Amino acid sequence: MQASTETVFLYPPTPLSARCYSHAKVETDEEFDARWVTYFSKPDIDAWELKKGMNTLIGYDLVPEPKILDSALRACRRLNDLASAIRILEAVKDKSGPHKDIYPYLIQELQPTLTELGISTPEDLGMDIL
Amino acid sequence: MSLAKPAMRGLLGKRLRFHLPIAFALSLVAAAAFKYGVTEPRKQAYADFYKQYDATKEFNNMREAGIFQSVRPTGE
Numbered sequence: 001m002q003a004s005t006e007t008v009f010l011y012p013p014t015p016l017s018a019r020c021y022s023h024a025k026v027e028t029d030e031e032f033d034a035r036w037v038t039y040f041s042k043p044d045i046d047a048w049e050l051k052k053g054m055n056t057l058i059g060y061d062l063v064p065e066p067k068i069l070d071s072a073l074r075a076c077r078r079l080n081d082l083a084s085a086i087r088i089l090e091a092v093k094d095k096s097g098p099h100k101d102i103y104p105y106l107i108q109e110l111q112p113t114l115t116e117l118g119i120s121t122p123e124d125l126g127m128d129i130l
Numbered sequence: 131m132s133l134a135k136p137a138m139r140g141l142l143g144k145r146l147r148f149h150l151p152i153a154f155a156l157s158l159v160a161a162a163a164f165k166y167g168v169t170e171p172r173k174q175a176y177a178d179f180y181k182q183y184d185a186t187k188e189f190n191n192m193r194e195a196g197i198f199q200s201v202r203p204t205g206e
Contacts, residue, residue, distance in 0.1 A: 061139070064138075101136045
C-alpha cells in the first residue's frame with residue numbers, strides 16, 4: 001500500500017475547493033431549469049429542436065420541473081404537435097419510475113396549461129393502460 | 131386539497147448509492163461462499179486422496195483387471 005501520509009486524510013469532509021473534483025462551475029438547479037425553459041421558449045423552435053430537447057432532458061437523472069414541461073408543451077402548441085404534447089406527459093410518467101407521487105403532482109401543476117392548450121392526458125384518452 | 135411537491139431530482143443517483151454497495155458486497159459474499167464452500171473442499175478432497183496414493187499398487191490392480199492393451203495381467 002502507499003507509504004504516504006496523505007492516505008490518512010482522504011476521507012474527512014474536505015471543503016469543495018480542496019477535493020479532487022474538476023474546477024468547472026457547478027450549475028444550480030434554478031439555472032438548469034431556467035436554461036431549459038428558455039430553450040423551449042424559442043418562438044421559432046423547430047420540430048427537430050423540440051425532439052432533441054426532450055430526448056436530452058429525459059436522459060438526465062431528474063424529472064423535469066413543471067415550468068420546463070409547460071414551456072415544452074407550449075412549443076408543441078406552436079408546432080401544432082399534439083402527439084408530442086401527449087408523449088411528453090407519458091415520458092415524465094415513465095421517468096418517475098417507482099415514485100408514483102410525481103406524476104399526479106405534475107398533472108396538478110400543469111392542469112391550467114393543459115386546459116388552456118386543449119391537451120388531453122393519456123389517462124383521459126384511455127392510453128395509460130397497456 | 132393540493133399535492134405537495136415530491137423529490138424530483140437525483141432519484142436514480144440515490145437508488146444507486148444505496149443499492150450498488152449492497153450489490154458489490156453481496157457479489158463478494160457469493161464469490162467467497164463459492165470459494166470456501168465448493169472449490170476449497172474440492173481441492174482438499176483431491177489433496178487428501180493423493181496424499182496416500184500408491185501409483186504402483188493402483189497400476190497393478192488395473193493390470194490384473196485386464197484393462198490395459200500394452201501389458202497383460204500376470205500369469206497370461
